[in-house]
Amino acid sequence: MPNTAGDRIQDGAGEIAERVREVVEATGCSQREFARRIVMDPSKLSRSLSGSRRFTVAELARIADAGRVDAGWLLGSGSTEDTAPDTPKTPSTAPAPGGGTRTTAVPAAGRPLQIVRETVRLIAEHGFHAVRVADIAAACDTSTAAIHYHFPGRAELLEAAVRWCMDEDTASRAARISETGATEDAAAELAELLALQTPRTEQQRRQWLVWLDLWAEAARSTAIGRLHVEYYRQWRTTVADVVRRGIAQGVFRTVDPESSALRLTALVDGLASQVLASAAGAEDGTGPDDMHAALLAYVRTELLAPAAG
Structure with missing residues (x-):
C-alpha cells in the first residue's frame, strides 16, 4: 500500500537519516536553520537524525524540496516516483550516493515555504477555519495533492x-x-x-x-x-x-x-x-x-x- 503524507517511514538501519544528514551538511547551514527552512520543529529534526524518531513522508518531501534532491533517493528507492506532483527537478551540481542528485545550496524559498506564506496570509484574512486546502492550493497555483504532499492536514x-x-x-x-x-x-x-x-x-x-x-x-x-x-x-x-x-x-x-x-x-x-x-x-x-x-x-x-x- 502506498505511503500517505502523514505516515512515518521505517528506517531501522538509519540510512534515511544518514541521507538527510548529508543534505543538511551539503547546504552549509546549521541544523536549526535547515529546520526553519523546512518549517519543522528543530527538536523533531534532531530526534529523527539520531534515530529516536521516524521521519514522515511529508517531512521528507519538504527536505527533498529544500535540498533540491530527488525524494526517491532520500527514501533509498533511487526513483523519481516520490517527487512532489508539481515540483520540477532542478539540475544538480553534485552526485548523491546510491543514485539521484543534489545541489549544494538551500534555496531561499521553495514550494513548502510558498504554501506556508500563503496559509499565513489566508488565515490572517479569513481565519483558520474559513480557509480550505483548495484555497491554499489556488493561491499557490498548484493542486490540493501537492499541498497534502508537504502538509498532510x-x-x-x-x-x-x-x-x-x-x-x-x-x-x-x-x-x-x-x-x-x-x-x-x-x-x-x-x-x-x-x-x-x-x-x-x-x-x-x-x-x-x-x-x-x-x-x-x-x-x-x-x-x-x-x-x-x-x-x-x-x-x-x-x-x-x-x-x-x-x-x-x-x-x-x-x-x-x-x-x-x-x-x-x-x-x-x-x-x-x-x-x-x-x-x-x-x-x-x-x-x-x-x-x-x-x-x-x-x-x-x-x-x-x-x-x-
Missing part, C-alpha cells in the same frame, strides 16, 4: 504557519536589535522589543491575527497547545533576560524578572487584541500609538529605576 498547516511566524518574529527581533545596537542597553532593547510587538505593519498584523487563531486552537489541540507553550516560554524568557540585565545595569528596579515578564507579555497580548479589534471597525478603540504609549508607561512606572526615569 489542516492541523499540520496551522502548526507550520505558526512556527513560520515564530521564526520570522525571532529573526526580526534579532535583526532590529542588532541594527540599533540596543543590546548594549537593556532599557533600549526592551523598548525595541515592545515596538516590534506593536501591530503597525501589514506583516505584524498578519502575525498577530495568526496568534489569535493559535490561542483558540491551543485550547482544543494537544499539538497546537504544545506549540503555544513553546512560543510563550521563549518569548517570556527573552523578556525576563532583558529585565535581568537591566537590573544588573542599574536601569531597572530590583524586581522578579520572570514575574515582570509574565505581566508585561500579558499586557502586550491584551493591548494587541484591542488594536486588531479597533482596526476591524470597533468604535473608540485602541490604536498602535495608544498601545505603544501604554507599554512604555508600564515600563516607566513599574520597571525603570528612579535615576533612569
